[in-house]
Amino acid sequence: MNIAQTLSDIIVHKHTFSVPLDYQQSPSEQISIFAREIVSVENQHKPLPYLVFFQGGPGFGAARPVNNSGWIKRALQEYRVLLLDQRGTGLSTPVNAVSLSYLNASQQAEYLSHFRADNIIRDAELIRTKLSANEPWTILGQSFGGFCVLHYLSAAPEGVKEAYITGGIPSLTRSADEVYQATYQRVLAKNADFFKRFTDARTLVDNIAHHLYEHKVYLASGEQLTVEMFQLLGINLGMEQGPEAVYYLLEQALIDTRHGIEVNPLFLHQFSQFLDYNTNPIFALLHESIYCQQSASKWAAHRVRDSYPEFHYQPNKPLLFTGEMIYPWMFNQFEGLQPLSAAADLLAAKKDWPELYNLQQLANNKVPLAAAIYSEDMFVEMQYSLETAKQVANLKYWLTSEYEHNGIRMDGEHILDKLIKLNRGHSLR
Structure with missing residues (x-):
């Protein structure tokens, strides 16, 4: 045609x-x-x-x-x-x-x-x-x-x-594990640069993270906005004009109402537009496989993250954004990925990927x-x-x-x- x-x-x-x-x-x-x-x-x-x-x-x-x-x-x-x-x-x-x-x-x-x-x-x-x-x-x-x-x-x-x-x-x-060992270090550097550039961002981010930890907040799609999902915004820190876009989003996240602090519906609407996992599932399903040759990824980013405990959020601890990493829990939290969760596990375990x-x-x-x-x-x-x-x-x-x-x-x-x-x-x- x-x-x-x-x-x-x-x-x-x-x-x-x-x-x-x-x-x-x-x-x-x-x-x-x-x-x-x-x-x-x-x-x-x-x-x-x-x-x-x-x-x-x-x-x-x-x-x-x-x-x-x-x-x-x-x-x-x-x-x-x-x-x-x-x-x-x-x-x-x-x-x-x-x-x-x-x-x-x-x-x-x-x-x-x-x-x-x-x-x-x-x-x-x-x-x-x-x-x-x-x-x-x-x-x-x-x-x-x-x-x-x-x-x-x-x-x-x-x-x-x-x-x-x-x-x-x-x-x-190099293996997927080696790639992510290097990637987490670069994401740490991008976080440091972001919080240095936008001096009130640390307060904004930690207030949002604490609110999400203490309350169940739902996106327009019906998905719960978890702390882990919130951290995924960090993928935008590696783009031209990405840090600015993230900062302006954070500025309007929380509003003070007669009932106390609430999440701004405008933030909830715009948040979903910053992430592509629901609309582009191949990105989540096959991302780690692009590094695999005769080996399995075994959820490399998820495993390597344990070497960088600063990315594991805890209350009263500064939150850090993650980057271009795919985690198994995403197939439970994102509506468009949920039906593909079992397939994702099989792909993560696949050992016989051809040489590239x-x-x-x-x-x-x-x-x-x-x-x-x-x-x-x-x-x-x-x-x-x-x-x-x-x-x-x-x-x-x-x-x-x-x-x-x-x-x-x-x-x-x-x-x-x-x-x-x-x-x-x-x-x-």
Whole structure:
């Protein structure tokens, strides 16, 4: 299917492809993959090469463009951009409790095991043969999209002409436990910075935590807002403008009424908009598996948290926010995750995850690869990124403290332009 649309300064073509759920099985159940192709108005009739964008996550659909701006503006100068809804996200056979309700827990876990980077790249390769006349194309990955890029260069480098990564160079060999040991340390640093910047935030946070500990408070969805759920707001501390958004939310959390201190309904409404676990369950179900190769995660973030007792809230103790961690209790507290709790346990126990990276192939990589590494990134350990950079041939990187993890969303035109110049041998000065 190919449907054309016109937005502000860009022409859009909507594509839908049928692909196997399991590429290792024939015949296999088929699922649908959606991709949005965009091209600038002035270039719409030119035979430009493709640039494919791999979204961060896992479990989030590609951006929905409204005009020719940001990194897309830079890319459209010389490419047709393909915004790929990775399998299970957006319009690509969505995964959620409703769509999986016809399966039992074991069947759900088996189904979900096919939604990692390896099959995302198999989908991309199938689509390339249909759209690009089998010519190699350029790929760009943000965050988890960078994991996809390195798998692409491991498994199907012949399909790639140039590659770019922003905020997402993973370790090729380290376990989920090692990743979270480093992650908790970075989250501690982000907490310290947050409470230093906003001097009354400590009082606001501790008052809210104490109130939630002493009273049962319910969100509009009917879910109880627990202290542990409140701590999850910390995922926003690692984003550009995230700390500011969290602080302004905290400011209006509690109100003084004739009946005493109550939680502001406005806060309860806005709180749910800061977290994506109900709307994007793949993020919770498969997040730890992106680090697993022939090993089980065994709820790594939950276990490693015991090494950092400062994150365990107690009354009259300062509360700290957590970060990009998934905990088993979330599958009891979030309404959209509850029906998938048993499947989540099975996925956490799964030991036979396939290898994601071919170390020899990457050591001999011939595809030009440029990456932006953010030294202050809360989500991706800088030292692990630099470690990987030494293991991948033909990789050039730009190390900067200018941006947080979502820098491409805030200053994408500048960031992508720098990476293109870096990949092509131009000076970054």
